Amino acid sequence: MDFKDLLTKSGFDLSKVLVVRHTPFEAPLRRILPWLAAERPDVFNAYQQSQNPAAEKALQKAHYLASFIGLDRGLALFVGLYKQSGSKPITDREFWAIENVAEMKPFGLTGVVGRETCQWFNLELQDFYQNWKGRLVVKWPVGRSWWRWANEKNKFAIHAIHVDSLLDAEMPPWDRLSPDLG
Numbered sequence: 780m781d782f783k784d785l786l787t788k789s790g791f792d793l794s795k796v797l798v799v800r801h802t803p804f805e806a807p808l809r810r811i812l813p814w815l816a817a818e819r820p821d822v823f824n825a826y827q828q829s830q831n832p833a834a835e836k837a838l839q840k841a842h843y844l845a846s847f848i849g850l851d852r853g854l855a856l857f858v859g860l861y862k863q864s865g866s867k868p869i870t871d872r873e874f875w876a877i878e879n880v881a882e883m884k885p886f887g888l889t890g891v892v893g894r895e896t897c898q899w900f901n902l903e904l905q906d907f908y909q910n911w912k913g914r915l916v917v918k919w920p921v922g923r924s925w926w927r928w929a930n931e932k933n934k935f936a937i938h939a940i941h942v943d944s945l946l947d948a949e950m951p952p953w954d955r956l957s958p959d960l961g
Contacts, residue, residue, distance in 0.1 A: 782935035802849030805887030817946035825879035913944030
């Protein structure tokens with residue numbers, strides 16, 4: 780079975796769904812991202828509401844973003860399906876003025892880098908297999924791209940559906956979360 784089968788069964792047009800595997804380059808942010816998805820979904824959503832230029836162009840064409848967190852060995856953990864309801868350009872100053880964004884700065888989040896503005900997307904969580912949040916693991920297609928269209932070319936084979944959420948693991952001790960001590 781493939782993740783796309785779940786989308787098709789629910790009536791989604793695969794050509795309008797962008798599948799994203801979040802794997803931050805910043806180690807402290809990468810460590811805390813699963814906890815944010817579980818305990819601070821508003822901050823997690825702020826993380827994905829801006830993208831690099833290539834993904835930004837793709838997301839502007841998408842109607843939905845299927846959000847995953849990267850795991851080891853080419854696997855990705857399902858977080859949710861978000862409706863993309865438009866975007867607006869924001870400056871670096873406006874980016875950091877967003878409270879949920881500012882909370883991630885100590886963990887290495889960078890702002891609008893190398894351009895005057897970025898698009899800030901309005902992403903609304905949908906009620907799509909939410910009982911599988913943190914439990915559904917898919918195999919990520921081979922290659923370096925961390926975003927793909929949910930079309931026939933890409934395969935997102937279901938690897939596992941865990942009994943318990945992998946997102947709900949106990950929060951690491953504070954000194955393992957701190958970017959200065961990590």
